[in-house]
Amino acid sequence: MIHMDRITKDCLPTPIQPGLALTALAPMQDVTDLPFMRAIAHYGSPDYFFTEYFRVYPDSRLDKHILRSITENETGRPIFAQLIGESVPDLVRAAKELSQYDIAGVDLNMGCPAPRIYRKTWGVACSAIRLKSTAF
Numbered sequence: 440m441i442h443m444d445r446i447t448k449d450c451l452p453t454p455i456q457p458g459l460a461l462t463a464l465a466p467m468q469d470v471t472d473l474p475f476m477r478a479i480a481h482y483g484s485p486d487y488f489f490t491e492y493f494r495v496y497p498d499s500r501l502d503k504h505i506l507r508s509i510t511e512n513e514t515g516r517p518i519f520a521q522l523i524g525e526s527v528p529d530l531v532r533a534a535k536e537l538s539q540y541d542i543a544g545v546d547l548n549m550g551c552p553a554p555r556i557y558r559k560t561w562g563v564a565c566s567a568i569r570l571k572s573t574a575f
């Protein structure tokens with residue numbers, strides 16, 4: 440049995456309103472950048488934010504534009520860094536780099552259905568491959 444209250448308490452940032460369901464601004468590529476998050480925070484922050492996804496591949500560097508939404512986050516609310524890619528060692532490397540910044544956690548995108556993404560076996564294709572490799 441999974442105790443959701445315990446998971447929330449141990450793993451997620453403290454909610455704005457204790458006792459209420461947590462809220463998050465869903466990550467949206469080319470939308471949820473720093474100015475967008477500032478605008479949302481102006482009207483009322485969710486409990487936490489997500490960055491746009493950092494593209495991860497051999498020799499990739501953390502995108503400076505996306506990194507700004509972490510380093511210049513003035514919303515007062517924690518932010519999770521989203522990654523997309525298929526190379527586990529490179530995803531681990533990027534997650535380690537990101538852990539030097541003020542993030543609440545790392546979120547791996549395994550759901551993006553855009554053809555330009557899944558053709559690289561990223562996003563939803565990544566989860567299909569993982570599921571396939573664990574299928575009986």
Ligand SMILES: Cc1cc2nc3c(=O)[nH]c(=O)nc-3n(C[C@H](O)[C@H](O)[C@H](O)COP(=O)(O)O)c2cc1C
Nearest residue numbers: 464465466467468469470491492521548549550551
């Ligand atoms: C323009 C656009 C870009 C999106 N980009 C991402 C993304 O980069 N990463 C991700 O996990 N989801 C992305 N999504 C999915 C959203 O985060 C969200 O899961 C989806 O819109 C469903 O939200 P809802 O359950 O609140 O309706 C995107 C959605 C839209 C409309």
